[in-house]
Amino acid sequence: xxxxxxxxAGPGDPELITVxxxxxxxxxxxxxxxxxxxxxLLDEARDEAQLIYCGKxxxxxxxxxxxxNELLCSYAxxxxxxxxxxxxxxFVFGRGGExxxxxxxxxxxxxxxxxxxxGVAAPAYAGIPVTHRNYSSSVAFLSGVSKLGCDQEEYWExxxxxxxxxxxxxxxxxxxxxCERLIRHGRAPETPIALVEWGTTEHQRTVTGSxxxxxxxxxxxxxxxxxxxxEVVKLRDQLQWFEQLNDEAELPIPSxxx
Numbered sequence: 001x002x003x004x005x006x007x008x009a010g011p012g013d014p015e016l017i018t019v020x021x022x023x024x025x026x027x028x029x030x031x032x033x034x035x036x037x038x039x040x041l042l043d044e045a046r047d048e049a050q051l052i053y054c055g056k057x058x059x060x061x062x063x064x065x066x067x068x069n070e071l072l073c074s075y076a077x078x079x080x081x082x083x084x085x086x087x088x089x090x091f092v093f094g095r096g097g098e099x100x101x102x103x104x105x106x107x108x109x110x111x112x113x114x115x116x117x118x119g120v121a122a123p124a125y126a127g128i129p130v131t132h133r134n135y136s137s138s139v140a141f142l143s144g145v146s147k148l149g150c151d152q153e154e155y156w157e158x159x160x161x162x163x164x165x166x167x168x169x170x171x172x173x174x175x176x177x178x179c180e181r182l183i184r185h186g187r188a189p190e191t192p193i194a195l196v197e198w199g200t201t202e203h204q205r206t207v208t209g210s211x212x213x214x215x216x217x218x219x220x221x222x223x224x225x226x227x228x229x230x231e232v233v234k235l236r237d238q239l240q241w242f243e244q245l246n247d248e249a250e251l252p253i254p255s256x257x258x
Contacts, residue, residue, distance in 0.1 A: 002029070004072055004082040004103055006096045008089040008115015009037035011122060013200040017041060021113045028083035030075045032068060036087025036224060038201075065095060069102040076108045087224075089117040093143055093169045117141070119167040122199025122226035126206040127239030135231040136164035144171025144178060144227070153185075160185040165230035172225045175218065179211045182229065187211060192233035197225040204242065208233060 005024040010016035017025075025031060025044045033042065035055030042051060052071065054063045063071075068084075075082045090096025090112060103110040119141045123130050130139045140163040159166065160182055171178050172195070183189055189212035197205045207218045211229070218225075 002076055002079050002081045002109075004076050004084060004108060004110040005113055006084045006090045006099055006110060007086065007113040008094070008096075008117075009034075009041055009085050009087055010116045011088055011118035011125075011200045012036070012038055012198060013121075013125075014038040014040045016116050016121065016200060018113065018115065021115060024083045024113055025085065027081060029080035031083045031085055032071060033085040034087050037085045041085065065098065069099060072099060072103065073106050073108060076103070077106075086115070087118070088121075089115045092117040092119060092141060118199055118224070118226055119169065122196040122204075123167065123194075123228050123232075125200045125204060125242040126194060126196045126228075127236040127241055128194060128196075128228055128232055129235060129239070130165050130167060130228070130232060132232050132235065135235070138163045139165040139167060142166060142168045142171075144168050144174045153181075156181045157185045160187055165228065165232050168227035168229070170223065171227045172218075172221060172223050175227070176215050178227070179215060183211055187229070191229060192231060194228045194233045194236060195221050195225045196228070197221045199224075199226055200242075202246065206236070206240070206243070208236060 007021045007024045009021065022044060025041055028045065028049055030050045031045055032052045032054050045051065054068050072082060072084060084099060086094045086096060088094055096112065100110060100112065120130060131137060140159055142159065168178060189210060191211045192208065193211055193214045194206060194208045195218045205221065207221060209217045
């Protein structure tokens with residue numbers, strides 16, 4: 001039996017993967033990869049490595065989670081080195097914890113290789129620091145499709161009152177509902193908000209506004225998009241370095257050179 005590496009591929013820019021994550025790709029016998037892991041990273045795999053797509057889009061999964069879990073166990077039990085390549089960080093809305101639970105239950109050796117979460121990286125590439133001494137001393141990472149067993153109104157009320165910056169994953173389809181809830185629970189309608197689509201990639205688009213007008217402004221954006229709410233969004237006017245860099249270079253983000 002060999003080991004399973006649950007690896008965070010980072011937020012999209014292939015150069016943002018960790019050194020350990022890259023080694024896990026280069027040494028793997030089998031790679032199970034997600035839709036949000038940059039395909040350029042697969043160029044680093046060995047020629048004989050088996051590549052299995054496990055991509056998930058809203059309302060469509062190429063493999064369900066149970067099937068993915070079964071494959072991880074099966075290949076490891078065959079003595080293969082397995083890399084589970086996941087967008088962002090595997091333990092931040094990546095279901096990496098569920099996969100690790102299954103491996104632990106079956107006594108299969110595994111390692112977690114953290115990645116850079118899009119919750120931090122997408123705002124950074126849009127010129128929005130999630131914390132700032134003058135604007136925000138706290139940040140929360142939320143799911144727009146949370147299935148928590150708690151009362152949702154109570155949950156949102158707590159978040160609104162306790163956190164300066166909100167970074168919301170998987171929330172584009174529920175943007176009108178999210179804005180309405182935030183206002184209802186105490187956020188001012190003028191509160192700054194930004195959506196960053198395909199953050200850190202050459203396809204990145206950013207739309208800013210306020211809770212009262214963002215729904216109309218961001219109507220063309222789709223998943224994957226990160227939603228950032230809070231006063232830190234104001235800093236984008238000064239700090240939007242990535243768009244300026246691409247405008248100057250007129251080149252796509254480079255791929256890793258092995």
